[in-house]
Amino acid sequence: MNLKVIAYARNGHTDKFGIPRQSREESPIVTRIVFEPEYAVPEALRGIEGYSHLWLIWGFSECMGEKEASPKEGLSWSPTVRPPRLGGNKRMGVFATRSPFRPNPIGLSSVRLIKVQKDKVQGSQAGTREGRLELIVSGADLMDGTPIYDIKPYLSFSDSHPEAKNGFADDAKDYHLEVVSLPSLSCCSGEYPLFASCDIDKDIEKDILYILSQDPRPGYQDDPQREYKLDYAGYCVTFVVEDTRVIVKNISKI
């Protein structure tokens, strides 16, 4: 089957470092799903506002790398991958993970629908049949520019299994880090506002705090000296991780 791109995701994750590893209800990160001109037809969304959650089916195109590609002899794919949450050195079957390194690099994310946004273009422009059409959603684990192949309503009676057993991913359920900043950053500590004196948009601050709390380090790294850089929504955040604490060392506009 050959998939056509119907939309692209747009958000602050212009770099792959820091993208949440799964979609999460509690994530404050807002993503715009911008329909391609061929699919920017408002009727195609008729009735969607009755749903609180949606499924996005998307492509891992930008995240694909070569480092995991160690196919068995005679195969064009790798049957096992190293999930970051297991430390990155234990191999699991690719179909027992949500890894991007799979035979068909399709991603699946449930998101919360915030609203439908229609900007009707006056007059007819080439390629803008109905003007700009977007879905505004939260909780996605997508990079800016991710191609979207399908959007479906979330049906609780079909899709919700709160008692499902999460296998080896169960530890990931409540895992998070505390986030603090250096006194030299001249910001107060505490949940919000961590970067109070840094003149940063409050929504972006919330997003950055969430991303850091989710531990964006590659799984196999645990070096308290190592400095990491997160690029998000036009800001560069420098931090280290000591045990279960993220210590923000600097934040600056790019």
Place this chain on the structure above:
Amino acid sequence: MNLKVIAYARNGHTDKFGIPRQSREESPIVTRIVFEPEYAVPEALRGIEGYSHLWLIWGFSECMGEKEASPKEGLSWSPTVRPPRLGGNKRMGVFATRSPFRPNPIGLSSVRLIKVQKDKVQGSQAGTREGRLELIVSGADLMDGTPIYDIKPYLSFSDSHPEAKNGFADDAKDYHLEVVSLPSLSCCSGEYPLFASCDIDKDIEKDILYILSQDPRPGYQDDPQREYKLDYAGYCVTFVVEDTRVIVKNISKI
């Protein structure tokens, strides 16, 4: 993106009439997910038994028809479809439905994992690298022969939203019909065994009762005279529907 078929679904739904409209936890229908030779590699499932539920991403190939294809002028797809649960005569946006008639005909189903089945072939046969490899699952809404493109573990902390609002599909949540049989079928009525004297495998009987209770009629039909035929697992079941009751008139081995 070009998708490769990694497996095919095998079950009693050799005809599209009667396929459940969504995957359901309570469905007794068992489906075998039979990996293609290239993907019949047991390591690719390492760790999967720790999960109670899986996602299947699959293709609507067999279900695609022309009857819904009424694209708007200048479009190669139809922005609206007629969901059977709304009676089949009301149009909704395709992205607000789980209809097969969508720009990319991808299906999404959560299923319960029963077990992994490995039948190691002795010696090496052409195209059977590791012998037969299957996942046995229940609750799927797939036709026999459906191509499978991806299998992912179900993660309750990401995927489960029991409080999600189901839009216009909410009525479908608890909708079902009562199933009875004609006295002339010389079977007793009641939940099980409906076809007690018919010498039918008990598992297939359970499946047929479930399928009938889900109302397999096309949405826009409501004629108590009309006789329907369900072909399932080698049986042909003839029935009519009066109000909220399915009346089985005959059952025979094909």
